[in-house]
Amino acid sequence: MYDVLDPDSDRGRVYRALVGHPREPVGLLAARAGLSESVVRVVLKELVAEDIVVTTDHGAGEASWEALPPTQVVETLLQRDAVRRTALRRAGTELERLYRFARRDAGHYGALEVVEDAARILTVSRRLQQSARRQIRVIDMPPYSGTSDHYLEQEVLQRERMAAGVVYRTIYHGSAFDDPVAGPNMARMIEAGEQARTLDDPPMKLAIGDSDLAVVTLAADDHPGVVSLLIRPSGLFRALSNVFESLWRLAVPASAAGAGTQIDARDRQILTLMASGATDDVIARRLGLGRRTVVRRVSVLLAGLGATTRFQAGVQAARRGWL
Template sequence: MHDVLDPDSDRGRVYQSLVRHPHQSAGELAARTGLAEAAVRAVLDELAAEDGVVTTDPGSAGAVWEAVPPTQLVEALLRRDDALRTALRRTGAELERLYRSARRDSTHYGALEVVEDLARVLAISRQLQQTARHQLRSIDVPPYSGTPDFYLAQEALQRERMAAGVTYRAIYPGSAFDDPIAWPNMARMIEAGEQARTLDDPPLKLSLRDDDLAVVTLAADERPGVVSLVIRPSSLLQGLSNVFESLWRLAVPVSAAGIGTQIDARDRQILSLMASGATDDAIARHLGVGRRTVVRRVSALLAGLGATTRFQAGVQAARRGWL
């Protein structure tokens, strides 16, 4: 939600317009921000759900909106950040305890099973997908232990499961764009319907089936290969689920739109100026075009890059070699 404080994000434009001009309708906000009215309504619904704005007539086409006081909003953001850090520290400490405990006695924690055989590790990965009912969430980081044929079979199974209605959400490391195994797989799966995001240096390799099974895969300590920790319903499983959702909110969306494509010189200039912190007005003056033209191009670039903020757009553009 931090982008509500970014004056160059859509949410930031809408919120700060309400700060300056109270009691505005969606149509009035669209005129002030240069955004489409449908986009403004979507932003208002999001901000209302997050207690950033309020209205006295929800659901009405003529509803008038008001901003929550900025100090109240900032305090709420700080409380959420504190809660996130506390949850991450608590889960990390629990993982560390169980990690060390599992290496002394695999029966010490009833919800945990240690799997060291590579063939079974790969079989568990496949079984997770085959038995998922609603969704499969994953953090996909090295080590990669399968053969090329295994990954091709995994792609086929994922397409089959997505066609059956199972939602896939995956977090990849930023380095995945340069990985000869991860990047081609990521691009194909996104185009097939996977929801993907990237995060610099994710903390662990994790798969979550619905809300009832998790697998953490680690490099083996005293030999080549990997070890998997299979976690069944428990406070640890809930903690891992919370960690995934927290990291998902922090990660940068990756869009299938524009994968492998190039952009023209003007869009490259716009992206470079955005990355340097220039406002729409400054970009328009620099390029000698109208502000509305810049607003339209920025919106199109954000959509094409799967980004919701200029910072995310800059990260995505740099990773694709556009800057």
């Protein structure tokens, strides 16, 4: 959205043309912005969807557009930044509550149960999924200690639950793409319908079944292996649910397409320039490519990375070691 204030970007050119020449039809806008009408129509559709531009219809069959005041656009940008900061603070606050609860004696907090037996931990995980009727929310992160058989069994169970209408939303650690077992498992589950996002450094392993049970898995403090904290409906449960939702909003959509693959030198150059904030026009000039070629390759790269913005594409590409 910030590029609407950049006079060298396509969106910036169209917005500035509208600021100076309100309610003009697309043909005149294209001429003023130095862009083709097809590009201007795409840009206008994006700006209308982002509440930066409004459509005005004069009833004669020819639509025109009006730019919202620049001060209003800037204020919207600042408010969205504030929402992001608020989400980060909320996640930190809720994690602090978890930190304190997890260090209390379980006997003094009825909603919390500590499980240390590995076999029971797996049983609890299966039971959480089997009993869910609406959704299962998961944060998955290293170490990935499960065997190939364990992942295959989990895939079978997850496919059964998704076929029954249960929605899976999973936040993966950014390194999941590179893990020889977890990576292919993630790709297959996304293809099967799992909603997946990635985050550089999630704070914990977490599974939440509906509004009934949450399981936090942590490294044991006094012996090798892990322990699981079973949390039932309570203030702590709500805190964990809030943590997940805050992190979900901050995470980047993941795609099975291209996971574990490599890209050629030209696409790497395009991604590097995209990540630096370069527009399609700038990329075309820097690499000596036609603008249409750049637009087409950017579209393919965004789709392959499961990204909706250039920033997300840069994050995903960096996580996969492409940059």
